[in-house]
Amino acid sequence: MISRRLLRIKVLKEFYGYVISEKKNLSSVENELRLSINKSYEQYKYLFCFISLLQEHAQNKIEIGRQKFLPTDDERNPNLRFINNKLIKQIANNKELQSFSTKNSALLADATNVVNKMYSNITGKEYFLEYMNNPETSFKQDKKLVIDILCNEFEDFDDLYSLLEEQSIFWTDESEFIVSNIVKTVNTIKENKPFSLMPLYKNDDDEMFAERLLKHAIEHYDEYNALIDKHTPNWDVERIALMDILILIIAIAEFIDFADIPVKVTLDEYIDLARFYSTSSSCIFVNGVLDKLVEYFETNNLLKKAGKGID
Numbered sequence: 001m002i003s004r005r006l007l008r009i010k011v012l013k014e015f016y017g018y019v020i021s022e023k024k025n026l027s028s029v030e031n032e033l034r035l036s037i038n039k040s041y042e043q044y045k046y047l048f049c050f051i052s053l054l055q056e057h058a059q060n061k062i063e064i065g066r067q068k069f070l071p072t073d074d075e076r077n078p079n080l081r082f083i084n085n086k087l088i089k090q091i092a093n094n095k096e097l098q099s100f101s102t103k104n105s106a107l108l109a110d111a112t113n114v115v116n117k118m119y120s121n122i123t124g125k126e127y128f129l130e131y132m133n134n135p136e137t138s139f140k141q142d143k144k145l146v147i148d149i150l151c152n153e154f155e156d157f158d159d160l161y162s163l164l165e166e167q168s169i170f171w172t173d174e175s176e177f178i179v180s181n182i183v184k185t186v187n188t189i190k191e192n193k194p195f196s197l198m199p200l201y202k203n204d205d206d207e208m209f210a211e212r213l214l215k216h217a218i219e220h221y222d223e224y225n226a227l228i229d230k231h232t233p234n235w236d237v238e239r240i241a242l243m244d245i246l247i248l249i250i251a252i253a254e255f256i257d258f259a260d261i262p263v264k265v266t267l268d269e270y271i272d273l274a275r276f277y278s279t280s281s282s283c284i285f286v287n288g289v290l291d292k293l294v295e296y297f298e299t300n301n302l303l304k305k306a307g308k309g310i311d
Contacts, residue, residue, distance in 0.1 A: 001181050001198035002040055006174060007210040008250070008269055010036050012277065015217055015246050026218055033214055039170035041200045043178050045100040046167075047154060048185075048197070049108060051146060052092040052101075053115045054122070059083045061119075081132050087142040090189060096197050107167060114163045118153055125152065139191040146186055154179045205260075216253040217246075224249040231292045240285075243278040247286055248293075255297060259304050263294055 014033045018024060062083065065075030091097065101108060122128050127148045134141060154160065155176055164171040181198055189195045201207040217224070228248050232240065251270040254261060267290055274286040297303045 001044060001200055001202075002037060002206070003177070004206065004209065005269060005272075006040065006177055007037070007206070008213070008273065009173070009277075010040075011210050011214045011217070011250060012243075012246060012273060014214055015250060016243065018218060019221075019242070019246065026215070029218070030211055030214065033210060036170050037200070037210065039168055040174060040178065042100075042104075043164070043168070043171050043175070044181060045097060045197070046104070046107070046171075047175075047178060048091060048094075048097055048182055049101050050111065050115070050154075050160075051088055051149070052097070053108065053111060054119050054149070055083055055085060055088045055092070057115050057119050079132050081137070082128075082145075085142045085145065086139050086191060087146050087186070087189060090192075090195065091146075094195065094197070110167070111163060114157075114159045117159050118157055121157070122149060122153060127152065143186060143189070147183055150179055150183050150186070154182075209258075212257065213250065213253055216257045217250045220253060220256075221249060224252045227252065227293070228289065231289055231296065241279055241282060244274060244282050244286055247274050247278065247282075248289055251286075251290055252293060255294070255303060263303065263305065267291075267294070 010033060014029050014036065017032070018026075018029045062075075062078045062080070065071055065078060068075060128145070131141060131145045131148075161175060164175060185195070185198055225245065228240075228245060247270050251266055254266045254270075255263065258266075267287070270290065271283050271287050274282040278286075294303075
């Protein structure tokens with residue numbers, strides 16, 4: 001589930017914390033990195049459970065309406081389409097999500113107000129009204145509604161993002177990525193068949209990638225910092241943005257230590273990181289320095305890339 005890009009972001013954040021804390025113990029930083037990665041998987045499960053909470057809220061509203069002393073016609077004969085959505089019922093019955101929900105019942109209970117607000121917001125949307133009034137009742141339509149909710153509400157609902165920030169300091173800056181993975185999982189679900197959640201890592205290499213990258217960057221911090229100084233002769237290294245330096249050091253670590261990652265991939269990834277996590281001009285600066293460094297590495301035969309790694 002977790003991508004190399006997100007792993008690089010997490011490495012950068014932990015590396016930054018390591019440097020500004022006057023180089024605290026390496027093992028503690030590695031533990032924080034593992035915690036951060038595991039928290040991403042928790043958020044994946046949490047937001048998956050959120051879908052079921054919306055259906056539960058709709059069911060409760062219908063029951064309350066039916067129990068009124070003088071219910072309206074709509075309350076006596078409510079539209080049950082949403083609470084009978086087969087896909088959401090399959091999500092609610094998933095064993096992994098049930099286990100997560102049981103262990104984190106208090107965390108999910110804290111989401112009640114946001115669930116109420118989101119449901120009220122959804123019920124006024126055109127895509128929801130079309131679904132509720134569509135005479136066709138199919139698993140395909142049920143799935144489409146869930147994806148519409150994920151794409152239209154989960155990715156752009158301020159109250160949800162505020163809730164995520166309150167729930168965990170690790171649940172920021174990656175919600176869009178998490179939601180996209182939930183959509184991918186939903187697309188794999190077949191009617192009346194159990195489904196599995198995405199694994200945390202795609203493979204063993206990904207599992208080792210972040211820790212190895214962070215460790216290499218920390219162990220070679222002074223060496224790579226000096227290398228950056230050497231290749232920025234017109235700059236006072238102390239006046240270069242700290243985040244730019246850290247991005248460059250991690251990029252160098254990836255150039256040197258990961259033979260299977262093409263140079264172009266590393267270049268693109270860290271230029272993007274500079275664009276989003278440093279100053280407005282950082283991507284241009286980082287791009288220029290990395291180009292010089294790649295030329296230096298190639299001239300001195302320091303890049304040990306497998307196959308077409310340099311392409």
